[in-house]
Amino acid sequence: MTSGELTAGREREERGRAPVARVRVPGQSWRGDLRAVKIVWHRELIRFSRDRMRILTALLQPLLFLFVLGTGLSRLAAAGTHGVDLRTFVYPGVLAMAVMFTAIFSAASIVWDREFGFLREMLVAPVRRSSIVLGKCLGGATVAGFQGLIVIAMAGLVDVPYAPLMLLEVFALQVLLAFAITAFGVMAAARISQMQSFMALTQMLVMPMFFISGALFPVSELPAWLAVLNRIDPLTYAVDPMRRVVFGELDISPAARAALDPGVTWFGWHVPGLLEAGVVALLGATMLAVAIFEFSRAE
């Protein structure tokens, strides 16, 4: 990177005017792109920290799912859960859900950026478009990760022990999921210029993905059509390892474990957690690549 210099126009000084701090913009370099990634990421954090409503929603939504839905349904389901509190069962699903909705909201902001014109300021900058897209995805993942931490902190409320390794694994899965979801959102946002359309798309895709993923029910012995949908749903592969990690720390009967945490199977084969995480990572990386391609192509 060529260093910039502060050259005061000599003639101007002689004429008694204030010297002009002249900036020499350096040529393209990976450091320049890194700075772009960082500032786009930073902007997401600043905006999140200023948005009190969003922070409040971030707190409220998991509580709603855990304690209103969880408590309400547990009155019905006590017999089928082998003595495990339904709130505990739902908890891994809520861990996934929390980051999912925050991440999709972060991605939606790129549609706002387009509507309010700010996207143009970023797209005309002399940096690779991939830096902008990457910064955006990392920003969304970070904000969603913060939301994830809030839900992780609630573990004690649903009788899940604060085991350090479990917390770490859950958090890693959350950040991975958040990144994949933001990448998906940014990819969609490349082709969608109106907020209403983006919201419609999310309603159409994200809600079904959440319900089908098994965040709210065990994924074994499902009717065939639902089992197929469930195995196709990418979110399944984020929810399942989270449940596995959380249930690993629970003191419950083997029967309860088998019923509530059966694990995802492909044609009878138990898919290992690491592979599941790999599926999420691969999907995330693919969607990121498509998003970068889409934005690089756009004028």
Add this chain to the structure above:
Amino acid sequence: MTAAVSVRGLVKRYGDVEAVSGIDLDVQAGETFGFLGPNGAGKTTTIGVLCTLVRPTGGDATVAGHDVARERDDVRRNIGLVFQDTTLDGYLTAEENLRLHAELYGVPRALVPDRMRQVMEMVGLWERRDALVRTFSGGMKRRLEIARGLLHSPRVLFLDEPTVGLDPQTRSSIWGYIRELKEREDITIFLTTHYMDEAEYCDRIAIMDRGRIIVVDTPEALKASVGRDRVQIATDDDEAAISALHERFGLEATVAEGLVTFAVEGGGQFVPRLFAELGVPIRSVSVSRPSLDDVFMSYTGTTIRDAETSQSDHSRQFARMMSR
């Protein structure tokens, strides 16, 4: 010295619509160059090509010595942009908006604080640097955008309709900043406007209409080229008046802005003859010295306001395309 902007045979088509139909143009370094024309004339499209935002269909263009199609990043590093619509982040403060710009453009960190202060003081917003931009008025936002466009010391600053939608007072203050900027920075300013009075601030003007450049010259030379005064009359029978003007005085008149309009030398002395000899009742008359309006009229045969009405369908179509 190389030209700051150089355009040869530039064409841009959107489907069947030709927005820019082969224009040539040279802007010297240090010049303030104005693009004047009604909405939909192709000004914004041309600026879009020069800023690397629109890919040309044909022809060549270089900005600051770099080809706009092949060396996009080099062009981008050397230009500042102020668009018609605001491109600020309202949820960030003024300073954060500028800092973001500095980071995106790779302004050396050690220079950022000084340069930031300098450009913000230039537009009188240094005191408001910690305020959220969404609390700013339209004029303040435009000033901040100008400051931001200058932050990385571009060689060419593009201003697309910099004063559109602003009240007259704010408009003149924006022009004050632009003039001051010209004195303080080594910069070429390329702007578009459809306000005639603003074009007068430019060193040279290109009049653009329907995708073509009609004429390029200094405002003074353009006005001198018209030479004649503009006379507008309101009559009971415009058609009869137009044919009478043609038959009795040999003058070509048209209806513009609802008035019979024609140009004549020594307009003041002509009015008594007009009343005596026209033979069509006249309800009111106005005589004006040539302005850029008349220049536009004499080169395109229509006033800029009428041109906008007839082309507004066109321009809406372009606006849709451009907003993609």
